[in-house]
Amino acid sequence: MASKHSTSLKHSVLNASDEIHDFSCSVCKDDNLNIEAKHFCGDCSKYYCDKCLPFHAKIHKRHVVLGKKDVDKWVGQGDTLVMCNLHPPKVLELQCEDHNELCCHLCVSLNHRMCRSISLISDLARGIHKKADFKQLQANVTKVTNTLNQVTEARKKNQNSLKASGKSMLTKIKTLRSSLNQLLDELEKKTVEQMDSVLADLDGSLQKDIDHCDLLHDQLKALLDYVQIQGKDSESSSYIGHRKCQEKMDEANKVLHDMSPKPEETVTFKPNTHVVMGDEIKTN
Structure with missing residues (x-):
């Protein structure tokens, strides 16, 4: 009051x-x-x-x-x-x-x-100059300013520590990136080698069928030409040529029968999307 x-x-x-x-x-x-x-x-x-x-x-x-x-x-x-x-x-x-x-x-x-x-x-x-709290003003201000300076220095050290941590993490990230690049290069090489091997096997199988068909085609054409040209003057030659053409056609039909159920060869690439990630950046 x-x-x-x-x-x-x-x-x-x-x-x-x-x-x-x-x-x-x-x-x-x-x-x-x-x-x-x-x-x-x-x-x-x-x-x-x-x-x-x-x-x-x-x-x-x-x-x-x-x-x-x-x-x-x-x-x-x-x-x-x-x-x-x-x-x-x-x-x-x-x-x-x-x-x-x-x-x-x-x-x-x-x-x-x-x-x-x-x-x-x-x-x-x-009478302010005689009062105890005024006389202690300088000491109290000094105490607070010293504490402020200590906090400031601690924060500056923390800043420098964060910068150092950032540089260290950047080095680790670049190293990880280099390792990933190397891993991807090796994975790409193995995948391409595997693809080439699969394609080579499939291509070889197809080429074998092509060669077989071409061979039978040429043999039948040669026998037919022989019958039509050489067999004109000899019934025996015509008979032999006829028989061999029949046998070759039977062989060709058997090959065609065996090939007919085979589906068209296809190849697809299904990547493995699983990726091993590095450590997450964490703050305390």
Whole structure:
């Protein structure tokens, strides 16, 4: 629950923030005043209103001060750490205790009007340098950054390990490809040799039948020619020729009878689609 001081502070802050400025005077802000800044000193990285500027000029005569006509140069030259991320170039001056959020005046006006406790950062910051958690800030940040560095280095080593693994796997893949190529070459050679052997056997069988038929054909034609030419003058020669033609025709018919049930020789290629695959690529 907010204290009476916090509640009254909330109302005073809201009243003071009725006028919303792009830049507030840094000096006045330290006095809990919301006064519009019309000047910016890049050397000090601070903003000044018309009343505070003369005091600054007396102390820092050589500092370069930018006026409103150069306001586009103000942003980014001051301490960007204190700039509101939601409403740049507004400055973070308040903290909403309900939401534990740093706010500018515009944040409070738009998003935190119903919040019960709004505190000035300048009040919360008093004595910050003496607090234990602030004194431990450097050590804590160093601890976290060291851990981040360790994780980064571990990830980099992991990257290098993955690259090395990739190269190793690529070598294995190429070796496997070479082995497969050699295996396929040998398989092709054996298959072609087997095909040639089968075709040679079939061709030999067919050629044997062709030669037999050609022989019988030529023998019958020769006997017929003998009967027709030589047998004209001798009945005995004609008889002998006739008998031999009959015998040869009987032989031919027997051969034709034996050949007739034989089907036409065919040959086909049926590949073996079973392939032995290598190891799969796995991730852990």
